[in-house]
Amino acid sequence: MEIMVAMTILLLAMGITMVAFLSVLKRAVHSEKMLKGATELRYATDYITQVMRSAPQTPVVSTGGLQLLVAPANLGYATVLGTTWIDSVHNVRGSKSNQRMLHLSNVTPVAVVASIFRSTARPAGALASADVSIYFKDSSTLPVVDLNDLFASGDTLTIPSTVYGQTTTGVINNISNNSGNKTLTLTANLGVDVPDGTKIPATAGRRLLFEVRSGGDLRCYPDSRDLTKFFVLARDIDPAPLSVPSNTASARTVPFVISGRYLTLNLQQLPTGTAAGRTVQGVQTTAFTRTDPLLP
Numbered sequence: 001m002e003i004m005v006a007m008t009i010l011l012l013a014m015g016i017t018m019v020a021f022l023s024v025l026k027r028a029v030h031s032e033k034m035l036k037g038a039t040e041l042r043y044a045t046d047y048i049t050q051v052m053r054s055a056p057q058t059p060v061v062s063t064g065g066l067q068l069l070v071a072p073a074n075l076g077y078a079t080v081l082g083t084t085w086i087d088s089v090h091n092v093r094g095s096k097s098n099q100r101m102l103h104l105s106n107v108t109p110v111a112v113v114a115s116i117f118r119s120t121a122r123p124a125g126a127l128a129s130a131d132v133s134i135y136f137k138d139s140s141t142l143p144v145v146d147l148n149d150l151f152a153s154g155d156t157l158t159i160p161s162t163v164y165g166q167t168t169t170g171v172i173n174n175i176s177n178n179s180g181n182k183t184l185t186l187t188a189n190l191g192v193d194v195p196d197g198t199k200i201p202a203t204a205g206r207r208l209l210f211e212v213r214s215g216g217d218l219r220c221y222p223d224s225r226d227l228t229k230f231f232v233l234a235r236d237i238d239p240a241p242l243s244v245p246s247n248t249a250s251a252r253t254v255p256f257v258i259s260g261r262y263l264t265l266n267l268q269q270l271p272t273g274t275a276a277g278r279t280v281q282g283v284q285t286t287a288f289t290r291t292d293p294l295l296p
Contacts, residue, residue: 037269040234041283044218045265047233049287051208052263057201058289059263065254066239068210068263069224075205078104078150080198081181100170102157102184104200106144145205147175147182152204157186159200165192172203212239212255218267234267238280241268245282261289 052059054073061068081103151157153174161167170186209224210233218234221227237255244250245268257264268282 037234037236037281038283041267041269041281044233044267045283045285047220048210048265049285052287052289055289058261059258061256061258061263065256066212068256068258070208070210071202072206072208075150075202075207076145077199077201078106078147080194080196080200081105082196100186102186102194102200103181104147104184105181106146147184149205150202151175151184155203157184157200157203159192159194159198162193162195162198168192210256212237214239216270218255234269236269238268238270241266241282242280245280245284248280258289263287263289 048068051070055070056073056076057071059068059070151172153172155172157170157172159168159170173185173187175185176183206223206225209219209221209227211219211221213219216236216238217232218237219230220233221230223229239255240252241255242248242250243253243266245266253266255265255267257266263286265285265287266282267284268280270280
């Protein structure tokens with residue numbers, strides 16, 4: 001009888017110890033996952049912000065807000081070589097039937113590589129020029145980019161507004177294959193003068209694509225043209241995060257929201273498990289994009 005009582009007490013003590021041990025272990029695992037998740041979110045946010053600041057063009061967010069398309073820093077622009085009249089009113093240079101040809105340089109011109117806040121406050125509206133320091137890299141330090149990496153047949157070419165006319169668009173018919181500087185043939189008479197040195201933003205070429213997948217992966221594709229190659233920045237990302245991460249009753253939004261030159265990153269993780277047992281982690285950051293040297 002004494003042995004049975006002793007064994008019962010021992011088993012109870014072991015049971016209590018085991019429950020306590022499993023509880024501590026569960027909390028430790030949970031804390032480790034929380035730390036790992038927070039690190040992933042912070043890394044993803046910092047990485048995307050860095051890419052945004054080095055892009056030569058304003059990024060594009062898909063209609064659903066689950067994709068962010070950013071042009072890499074070395075994509076740049078093509079520069080018009082010589083005054084090219086493609087207006088039927090003038091003596092047309094580079095005329096071919098009803099098409100017009102535009103001569104462009106293969107070297108990317110000046111591109112933004114950084115945009116750094118001098119103040120510690122996040123942007124909440126228009127910023128004074130004194131609050132932002134912009135750095136440009138000279139074209140001589142950038143790699144030579146072939147026009148076929150900047151444009152493609154069938155793409156819409158946008159010529160920025162100049163003193164000779166407003167912003168004009170046209171469809172690219174083909175691109176010459178000669179080495180060095182090349183010629184783009186447009187399918188329509190644009191009716192505008194394009195002065196020497198005009199910078200033409202790229203419309204094709206590779207883009208960095210950030211995407212929140214339905215399974216919760218935040219993927220980064222180095223080249224949006226090849227979706228077989230990617231790496232995962234973070235997992236368990238909520239495709240419809242809360243507008244205020246700390247308020248579980250706040251409205252739903254999307255991970256990427258861009259307004260003008262401001263990109264709001266609202267990344268939140270929903271670890272696996274029952275809804276009642278999950279702890280929502282969130283990081284919300286606003287990035288200022290000053291990416292186009294053609295804009296004031």
